[in-house]
Amino acid sequence: MTASAAGAALALEDVGVDRAEVPVVHGVTLEAAPGAVTVILGANGAGKTTLMDGVAGLAPLRTGRVRLGGAAVEKLPPYRRARAGLGYVEQARTTFRTLTVEQNLLVAEADGGDLGTVYRLFPELDRRRGVQAGHLSGGEQQMVVLGRALVGAPSVIMIDEMSLGLAPLVVRRLMTTVGELASMGIAVVLIEQFANLALDVGDRAYVLRKGRVVFGGPCADLRGDEARLHRLYFGAPPGQDAEPDPATAHNAPGNAPGNAPGSARGNARGVAPGGAPGGAPGGARGGAGDGMERAAGEGGPR
Numbered sequence: 001m002t003a004s005a006a007g008a009a010l011a012l013e014d015v016g017v018d019r020a021e022v023p024v025v026h027g028v029t030l031e032a033a034p035g036a037v038t039v040i041l042g043a044n045g046a047g048k049t050t051l052m053d054g055v056a057g058l059a060p061l062r063t064g065r066v067r068l069g070g071a072a073v074e075k076l077p078p079y080r081r082a083r084a085g086l087g088y089v090e091q092a093r094t095t096f097r098t099l100t101v102e103q104n105l106l107v108a109e110a111d112g113g114d115l116g117t118v119y120r121l122f123p124e125l126d127r128r129r130g131v132q133a134g135h136l137s138g139g140e141q142q143m144v145v146l147g148r149a150l151v152g153a154p155s156v157i158m159i160d161e162m163s164l165g166l167a168p169l170v171v172r173r174l175m176t177t178v179g180e181l182a183s184m185g186i187a188v189v190l191i192e193q194f195a196n197l198a199l200d201v202g203d204r205a206y207v208l209r210k211g212r213v214v215f216g217g218p219c220a221d222l223r224g225d226e227a228r229l230h231r232l233y234f235g236a237p238p239g240q241d242a243e244p245d246p247a248t249a250h251n252a253p254g255n256a257p258g259n260a261p262g263s264a265r266g267n268a269r270g271v272a273p274g275g276a277p278g279g280a281p282g283g284a285r286g287g288a289g290d291g292m293e294r295a296a297g298e299g300g301p302r
């Protein structure tokens with residue numbers, strides 16, 4: 001374990017995950033720090049959801065180690081990982097449709113969970129406690145799903161594509177809550193199709209291509225750099241140099257300093273989601289980065 005992994009709320013070491021016995025995720029090493037938003041980006045099919053399913057115990061780990069607060073959990077069944085503090089908001093926005101908002105939350109409440117915190121974060125739900133979840137808007141249903149994860153009192157919360165099918169205004173509203181969750185000390189892992197919005201609220205980013213990490217570094221290094229995001233998502237066009245090989249990059253993700261909380265939080269710049277990879281123009285905000293990039297696929301490592 002590296003020194004920084006010891007302080008990480010969630011640390012993955014050389015994680016490989018299979019889908020239907022096919023290897024999809026390969027050798028992923030990354031960390032999520034408490035009080036920070038860690039963003040996972042990548043094109044459709046890059047393996048983001050498969051990675052999260054592997055961490056949660058819903059897809060089989062082929063290789064590697066998953067540490068939660070320093071303790072290895074990769075051999076535990078999903079419910080024990082959840083009890084150990086791992087919250088997972090899956091892509092499908094599933095509520096108990098005939099139960100009220102409050103009943104949905106109570107079903108998931110764990111020791112240390114607190115409905116008051118959920119209602120403070122989502123006054124929209126406070127006003128609709130007695131309404132059946134099936135009668136809520138898509139955005140409100142997403143709040144219920146996030147709320148259900150929160151009343152499990154997680155130290156880490158992984159959120160997969162919460163913006164799917166929601167209006168830009170609603171997505172921006174939910175993104176402010178993502179920042180608030182981190183401010184509460186939770187390690188937030190955010191998978192998001194709208195790269196620009198995620199990079200705005202995020203502290204540290206990892207980009208997956210073909211199941212491998214091809215970038216790990218500060219979000220500031222990627223903000224507004226659409227060309228670089230495109231290259232990371234899809235590889236270099238024919239005839240152009242590929243990204244530097246990780247073997248020569250001096251800062252692999254596992255060696256990088258922990259996420260600096262609050263770098264972008266609360267600064268959402270009102271950028272409309274523009275599809276992935278997004279990247280708002282002119283958004284580069286300094287950041288002598290420790291980012292690294294690596295080639296994947298043909299010619300890439302392993």
Ligand SMILES: Nc1ncnc2c1ncn2[C@@H]1O[C@H](COP(=O)(O)OP(=O)(O)OP(=O)(O)O)[C@@H](O)[C@H]1O
Nearest residue numbers: 019020022024042043044045046047048049050051
């Ligand atoms: N249940 C499954 N059985 C077999 N293959 C799967 C299954 N789920 C995903 N895959 C395959 O695994 C690969 C990675 O998919 P995954 O959903 O993890 O990617 P993703 O980066 O989350 O993409 P998206 O943004 O589209 O959700 C894809 O090639 C996909 O077809």
